[in-house]
Amino acid sequence: MNSSLCERVQSRLDRLTKPLGSLGRLEEIVMQFALARETPRPRIERKSMYVFCADHGIAAEGVSAYPQEVTAQMVRNFAAGGAAINVLCRQFGIATTVIDMGVACDYEPHLAVLDRRIARGTANFLRSPAMTAPQAAQSLDTGRALAREAATTCDLAGVGEMGIGNTTSATAILAAFTGRDPEEITGLGTGIGAAQRVRKAETVRRALALRRPNPGAPLSVLQAVGGFEIGAMAGFLLGAAESRLPVAVDGFIASSAALLAARISPGVLPYLFFSHRSAERGHGVLLEALGAKPILDLDLRLGEGTGAALAIGVIEAALRLYNEMATFESAGVTPLPDRPSPDPRQDP
Amino acid sequence: MNSSLCERVQSRLDRLTKPLGSLGRLEEIVMQFALARETPRPRIERKSMYVFCADHGIAAEGVSAYPQEVTAQMVRNFAAGGAAINVLCRQFGIATTVIDMGVACDYEPHLAVLDRRIARGTANFLRSPAMTAPQAAQSLDTGRALAREAATTCDLAGVGEMGIGNTTSATAILAAFTGRDPEEITGLGTGIGAAQRVRKAETVRRALALRRPNPGAPLSVLQAVGGFEIGAMAGFLLGAAESRLPVAVDGFIASSAALLAARISPGVLPYLFFSHRSAERGHGVLLEALGAKPILDLDLRLGEGTGAALAIGVIEAALRLYNEMATFESAGVTPLPDRPSPDPRQDP
Numbered sequence: 001m002n003s004s005l006c007e008r009v010q011s012r013l014d015r016l017t018k019p020l021g022s023l024g025r026l027e028e029i030v031m032q033f034a035l036a037r038e039t040p041r042p043r044i045e046r047k048s049m050y051v052f053c054a055d056h057g058i059a060a061e062g063v064s065a066y067p068q069e070v071t072a073q074m075v076r077n078f079a080a081g082g083a084a085i086n087v088l089c090r091q092f093g094i095a096t097t098v099i100d101m102g103v104a105c106d107y108e109p110h111l112a113v114l115d116r117r118i119a120r121g122t123a124n125f126l127r128s129p130a131m132t133a134p135q136a137a138q139s140l141d142t143g144r145a146l147a148r149e150a151a152t153t154c155d156l157a158g159v160g161e162m163g164i165g166n167t168t169s170a171t172a173i174l175a176a177f178t179g180r181d182p183e184e185i186t187g188l189g190t191g192i193g194a195a196q197r198v199r200k201a202e203t204v205r206r207a208l209a210l211r212r213p214n215p216g217a218p219l220s221v222l223q224a225v226g227g228f229e230i231g232a233m234a235g236f237l238l239g240a241a242e243s244r245l246p247v248a249v250d251g252f253i254a255s256s257a258a259l260l261a262a263r264i265s266p267g268v269l270p271y272l273f274f275s276h277r278s279a280e281r282g283h284g285v286l287l288e289a290l291g292a293k294p295i296l297d298l299d300l301r302l303g304e305g306t307g308a309a310l311a312i313g314v315i316e317a318a319l320r321l322y323n324e325m326a327t328f329e330s331a332g333v334t335p336l337p338d339r340p341s342p343d344p345r346q347d348p
Numbered sequence: 349m350n351s352s353l354c355e356r357v358q359s360r361l362d363r364l365t366k367p368l369g370s371l372g373r374l375e376e377i378v379m380q381f382a383l384a385r386e387t388p389r390p391r392i393e394r395k396s397m398y399v400f401c402a403d404h405g406i407a408a409e410g411v412s413a414y415p416q417e418v419t420a421q422m423v424r425n426f427a428a429g430g431a432a433i434n435v436l437c438r439q440f441g442i443a444t445t446v447i448d449m450g451v452a453c454d455y456e457p458h459l460a461v462l463d464r465r466i467a468r469g470t471a472n473f474l475r476s477p478a479m480t481a482p483q484a485a486q487s488l489d490t491g492r493a494l495a496r497e498a499a500t501t502c503d504l505a506g507v508g509e510m511g512i513g514n515t516t517s518a519t520a521i522l523a524a525f526t527g528r529d530p531e532e533i534t535g536l537g538t539g540i541g542a543a544q545r546v547r548k549a550e551t552v553r554r555a556l557a558l559r560r561p562n563p564g565a566p567l568s569v570l571q572a573v574g575g576f577e578i579g580a581m582a583g584f585l586l587g588a589a590e591s592r593l594p595v596a597v598d599g600f601i602a603s604s605a606a607l608l609a610a611r612i613s614p615g616v617l618p619y620l621f622f623s624h625r626s627a628e629r630g631h632g633v634l635l636e637a638l639g640a641k642p643i644l645d646l647d648l649r650l651g652e653g654t655g656a657a658l659a660i661g662v663i664e665a666a667l668r669l670y671n672e673m674a675t676f677e678s679a680g681v682t683p684l685p686d687r688p689s690p691d692p693r694q695d696p
Contacts, residue, residue, distance in 0.1 A: 019538035024647025073681040082674025190367035299372025313661050326430025333421040
């Protein structure tokens with residue numbers, strides 16, 4: 001924590017034409033963002049969303065409401081601009097990059113989709129580890145490289161995902177790191193029924209008993225029960241932190257990647273904005289494990305980065321307020337008696 | 349409730365390329381908006397924010413952290429584009445109208461400020477009723493006329509306010525309608541201390557004992573302890589509902605106007621979107637009295653319409669998703685087996 005930077009940011013926040021502290025969470029967002037960027041006057045000019053896509057062998061266990069081919073169909077939908085994330089990124093002026101980390105089914109190659117396919121989906125982690133150690137490393141490295149590139153082209157990124165079966169993988173990661181009972185944290189994903197949820201939780205429990213990932217060795221967790229898109233998101237967050245690029249983390253699955261990244265390097269957390277509290281059952285436990293206070297609570301459970309796009313709108317609002325509002329002295333408004341003296345030389 | 353319209357909207361929501369119900373609150377917002385507009389395909393092309401400003405005689409009792417001249421100074425700040433609400437309205441593409449309903453101090457007339465001044469502030473309601481019966485009617489009528497005009501120029505409006513002393517008036521209105529103890533619902537407003545808060549609550553209690561407004565006669569409450577901007581906001585909400593114009597209601601003070609409007613005509617409520625849960629102490633009780641579920645919870649307590657502007661961004665996102673997302677049939681994505689059959693003729 002840079003206390004001199006902190007003071008300069010707080011001093012400006014307190015001289016804006018508003019009651020002290022009255023922008024609430026938006027002021028906290030400004031402070032976190034400024035500390036992440038290491039500058040007293042950070043701006044958000046360019047925003048980018050990264051949507052990581054991959055398939056999951058565990059889908060063969062009937063854990064999802066949708067068949068596996070929907071992943072490839074949705075990649076096509078992203079490329080055509082018809083998915084929810086496309087609509088939101090258009091509204092909020094966010095550039096969108098779709099990355100195929102390992103989609104199982106074929107689809108027409110498209111300029112709007114980066115091909116970083118590691119394999120045609122992970123293995124069914126009830127039968128074998130989800131991926132090999134080199135594949136786990138490759139997924140992290142792919143995300144890390146994308147983040148380094150992102151840091152040269154935007155001021156704020158978002159991460160989201162698509163992958164039939166990936167709430168099962170995210171749940172297994174959460175259980176592996178926290179020791180929580182899968183029954184307690186397994187949710188309805190894309191919309192399965194109560195009986196299917198019980199089977200899904202049992203699948204996670206059996207897989208963890210068979211794979212025995214070591215929570216002290218985060219890569220072993222990714223290898224055992226992870227997904228290529230989850231590894232890539234974790235790598236992206238690590239690379240973003242290394243480049244001082246703040247990232248809006250979407251919902252349950254993206255948060256599981258954040259937990260993985262934080263177990264690899266806790267220093268990643270100050271760069272992450274947790275976008276929203278998802279309706280997915282395990283998200284509360286996951287946010288708690290991360291010490292995270294999400295920005296929005298809209299009962300979303302769609303993924304793709306939709307919650308992150310909405311949160312980016314709020315983060316941008318916070319920064320614009322900080323940069324564009326008049327100060328008491330510039331607007332000729334009477335400040336409170338105990339306000340910091342209006343010394344323009346101290347204006348960051 | 350128009351059940352056929354309801355079904356058509358739900359049918360389209362369920363055919364968009366996303367798991368059923370996965371947009372959570374955004375789907376509820378779409379439904380409420382469509383029912384308010386009485387059309388299966390509502391759009392938001394133009395948005396307008398109305399910021400109602402006025403002074404309060406009760407400020408003489410030392411209930412605020414700021415002196416009364418700050419109201420006029422802030423009106424100037426609104427006109428110059430330097431206030432928080434200006435920044436947010438620029439970001440979200442919202443036209444802004446500032447209405448002087450009764451500012452006490454002089455300021456240079458400005459084209460960006462509508463002069464609808466009823467008096468130079470209300471009377472100190474500890475000494476006499478805040479306004480006369482004709483003034484109360486005039487404040488409602490002014491707001492109502494503005495809403496009718498707004499309905500011809502925008503698809504979604506927001507209401508916010510500025511007025512030193514107006515949390516005291518809003519608290520008195522809330523206490524008058526609900527019978528709650530002022531001590532329980534009196535907050536810190538712009539940032540007073542704990543001792544000043546106790547005096548503020550006591551001021552509200554004494555005023556209500558002296559004025560004895562009749563909660564069964566809403567205009568008598570406005571006349572006794574209201575504000576010109578609060579009456580105008582209530583009138584705006586009534587006029588908006590009459591014109592089927594949805595309105596995003598800002599925080600504590602705007603919500604007190606919504607309560608006043610709802611006591612005059614409960615039919616106003618389906619047209620109102622409650623923007624956020626304010627950090628102001630009494631807002632929870634107020635939202636409960638309105639049966640309202642706010643969209644955001646960001647600890648804001650600034651007013652001006654800032655929470656409403658942020659909520660308008662979310663409401664617009666909901667409507668864009670509804671209108672712009674591909675459907676399962678158009679995108680060639682496999683729907684769930686129990687989805688409504690893809691009959692394009694039924695598409696609203």
